[in-house]
Amino acid sequence: MPTWTLHTEFKFDAAHFIDGYDGKCGRMHGHTYKVHISAKSHELNPSKYLKSADMVCDFKELKWAASDSKKGGFDHSVLNEEIPVATTAERIAEYIHKETVKRIPGNIELKVTVWETDTSWVEYTDQDV
Template sequence: MPKWTLTTEFKFEAAHYIKNYDGPCGRLHGHSYRVRIEAIAHRLQASQYCPNPVMVADFRSLRWAKRDVLKGGLDHCVLNEVLPEAYETTAEMIAQYIHDKTKKQLPEGVKLKVAVSETADSWATYEDD
């Protein structure tokens, strides 16, 4: 069975604090977040931008989080004010939030893997099974 993997990487700037954290991360501070998304499918699809079934997903759909917060993304926001209450603002939970919101925009059968970095050498990854 054929399989395609689409990978995109982007960044956004945002501030956050981790509730009840005993240390500097409990105070408001900012990061240059890096996000890597892998979308995997066994068949190609059309997208809202292209009617032909020639892609796993449209890169524009995968990169929504890098848009300005006023345009529906996460760039230049305070994550604690934007993410739903069910999501804490750790890298793990930000990865899950981006995964969950992106998954809703994709056709059935596309598997996602989302990695988020808030420092140059640390990543958190979330994927569903």
Template sequence: MPWTLRTEFAFDSAHVITGYDGPCGRLHGHTYRVQMALTSGRLRPSAHIQRNIMVADFKSLKWAKKDVTQGGLDHAFLNEHPDLRDDTTAEVIAAYLHRETLRRVRECLEPGDAGEDLRLKVTLWETPDSSCEYWE
């Protein structure tokens, strides 16, 4: 695959790991840092340009940094998020970011393009020195 589109961003959220015996079982927050790396074997158009010159629009990879009232995860209480609920570990959040980002990217593709060549790797840092990677 000749192209990898890579971007990083951060968002702040609070959560409780339900049932955790320790400090993470109490309400606390993180400044999560995310790296998205989307690889493709070909270039495509986007919602903003109709020529085949992009892997994807950077905007489609950075959706989670938007405020929770705009559909992102910034300043969210993650336990109230319908796709996370009580499972708010870094592993579960990284898998959700992966699934939702690919859904959003594929939603922008032209009819007939299933985006089968697209590969996404999500790295989520919960603290400056603790991260989780998720890819398929």
């Protein structure tokens, strides 16, 4: 069976605090988050930018979170004001995944990896791996 897997990475700068955290992460601070998204499909699809079925999905749809906060992304935002969940790396990855799924065809398996620092990251997928 043919399989295509797209990979893209992007960064965004944002501030956050973890509400209720007993330690320095409970105070407002910032990170340059790095995000890697892989999108796997066994068929090609059209997109809102290309009507023929010649891509897994558009890279633009995978990179939405890198946009400025005034354009619907997270760059230069306070994450606590942008997302309705706790701002742990785990929940940020889950939120990016869920919002990205809404923007792409339903036959695509996504995996989202979010680095909070160079040495600390989390992977999220809704697939049983």
